[in-house]
Amino acid sequence: MGGHANAGYHPLTTETVVQVVAPLNHFADVNQLEIKEIGDGNLNYVFHVVEPATGKSLIVKQALPYAKVVGESWPLTLDRARIESEALRRAAEYVPALVPKVHHTDERLACTVMEDLSDHVILRKGLIQGQVYPKLAEHIATFLAQTLFHTSDFFLSPLDKKEQVRAFINPELCKITEDLVFTDPFFNHETNDFPEALQSSVEALWNDLELKRETAKLKHAFLTRAEALVHGDLHTGSIFVTADSTKVIDPEFAYYGPIAFDIGQFFANLALNYLSHFHHSPDPQQRRTFQEYLLEVIEETWARFKEQFSQLWQTKGQDVYMQVAGVEDDFFERLLEDTIGFAGCEVIRRTIGLAHVADLDSISDEETQLRLKDKALTLGSVLIKQRRQLTRITHLSETIRGVAHA
Incomplete structure (x- = not known):
C-alpha cells in the first residue's frame, strides 16, 4: 500500500x-x-x-x-x-x-x-477569541459515548468487532501518532520544535526517568488496546461549532484503540487553551470567567459521557460480565486514569513536538509564550505521573488550575 x-x-x-x-x-x-x-x-x-x-x-x-x-x-x-x-x-x-x-x-x-460547514467556525479559533459554546460539552460527550460504545466489545459481537478492527487498520497514520505524541517529544529527536530558551526545561523532561517509564505504559496502551473505533485526532481543530451545533470532522487517524485516547486529547487542548488566556484575555475578570468555563466543559463532558456510556452499558451491554457488580466502576476508574495520562502526552507534544497549537504559538509576547509553554510542560508531566492519584474529574480541573496559577 x-x-x-x-x-x-x-x-x-x-x-x-x-x-x-x-x-x-x-x-x-x-x-x-x-x-x-x-x-x-x-x-x-x-x-x-x-x-x-x-x-x-x-x-x-x-x-x-x-x-x-x-x-x-x-x-x-x-x-x-x-x-x-x-x-x-x-x-x-x-x-x-x-x-x-x-x-x-x-x-x-x-x-x-x-456537507459544507462554512457557517461553522473551528472550535480552536472560537476558544482563542474567548467564545462560549453552551452545547459543546453535551455534544462532545454524546459523540464520544455513542461512537465509542457502539464500536466496542461491550456492544459488538466478537466476530463483528474483529472484522471492524481489520477494516480500520491504519498503520501509517498510527505511526505518526506513536512517534509525534508518545515518543519524539520525550527524547532529543529532530522532529521536536521549541524555542532555545526552553532548552533547560525540555532537557529536564528528557532526563525524567519516572516520566519516561509512565509514558512508555501509555504508548503501549495506544499500541495494543483495540477497545473501540477512536477518532484518533480529536483536538479543538477537528471540531466545527456554532452556538447550538457541533460537528466532529477529519477522522483520518481513526483506528481501533483505547477509549480514553479521544477524551484525553480533547481535554488536553482545552487545558492548553486555558493557559493561553493569560495572554488572550488581558482583563483579569473576563479571563477568570472564561478559564472556569473551560474547566466546566471538561467536567461536564466527563459527567455526561459517563452517564450516557453507563446507560448504554445497562441497556445494550452484550457481555455477561457487564452486569456483575463493580465491573463498570472498575472500567470508569481505569478510563479516567488513562484519559488523564493521554491528556498529559498531548499537552507536552503540542508544546515541544512537531505540531503545535495556535493557542500558544499565536502569543506575540515572547516572554509570555515561554512562561506558558513552561507551565504546559509542567502540567503534562504532572498529569502523566500523577494520573493514578487524580481519581475524580474535579482533580483534573484542580491540577490545571493549580499549575496554571502557580
Whole structure:
C-alpha cells in the first residue's frame, strides 16, 4: 500500500472537481458552479463548491499521497480517505447531527464529498477569541459515548468487532501518532520544535526517568488496546461549532484503540487553551470567567459521557460480565486514569513536538509564550505521573488550575 497512488488517481483541480460532483445530481446546473480551494493543502486538497443561484454547496476533500509539510518526501497512504469517510459514516449511524454528512466517496480518487460547514467556525479559533459554546460539552460527550460504545466489545459481537478492527487498520497514520505524541517529544529527536530558551526545561523532561517509564505504559496502551473505533485526532481543530451545533470532522487517524485516547486529547487542548488566556484575555475578570468555563466543559463532558456510556452499558451491554457488580466502576476508574495520562502526552507534544497549537504559538509576547509553554510542560508531566492519584474529574480541573496559577 505505502504512499503509492491508486491506479487512476490524479490530484483534482478547481476545473476537474466538477466531474466528481456532477453525477450526484446535487446541483441544478453544474456549469454555474463557483469552486475554490480552501484547505491548507498540507495533507489534503479541500474544495468549496457552491451554486450561487440556489445557494447549495458541498465540500470535496481529496487526500494527497504525501505530506506537503516536507514536500513529496513524506509519502502517506491514500487509504486514509477511505478510513475517514467510513469513520464518518459509522458515526452517522449513531450521532448523525454531530458529523458532516457524507454524500459520496470515490476510492480511486481518494476523495470524499461532504456537507459544507462554512457557517461553522473551528472550535480552536472560537476558544482563542474567548467564545462560549453552551452545547459543546453535551455534544462532545454524546459523540464520544455513542461512537465509542457502539464500536466496542461491550456492544459488538466478537466476530463483528474483529472484522471492524481489520477494516480500520491504519498503520501509517498510527505511526505518526506513536512517534509525534508518545515518543519524539520525550527524547532529543529532530522532529521536536521549541524555542532555545526552553532548552533547560525540555532537557529536564528528557532526563525524567519516572516520566519516561509512565509514558512508555501509555504508548503501549495506544499500541495494543483495540477497545473501540477512536477518532484518533480529536483536538479543538477537528471540531466545527456554532452556538447550538457541533460537528466532529477529519477522522483520518481513526483506528481501533483505547477509549480514553479521544477524551484525553480533547481535554488536553482545552487545558492548553486555558493557559493561553493569560495572554488572550488581558482583563483579569473576563479571563477568570472564561478559564472556569473551560474547566466546566471538561467536567461536564466527563459527567455526561459517563452517564450516557453507563446507560448504554445497562441497556445494550452484550457481555455477561457487564452486569456483575463493580465491573463498570472498575472500567470508569481505569478510563479516567488513562484519559488523564493521554491528556498529559498531548499537552507536552503540542508544546515541544512537531505540531503545535495556535493557542500558544499565536502569543506575540515572547516572554509570555515561554512562561506558558513552561507551565504546559509542567502540567503534562504532572498529569502523566500523577494520573493514578487524580481519581475524580474535579482533580483534573484542580491540577490545571493549580499549575496554571502557580
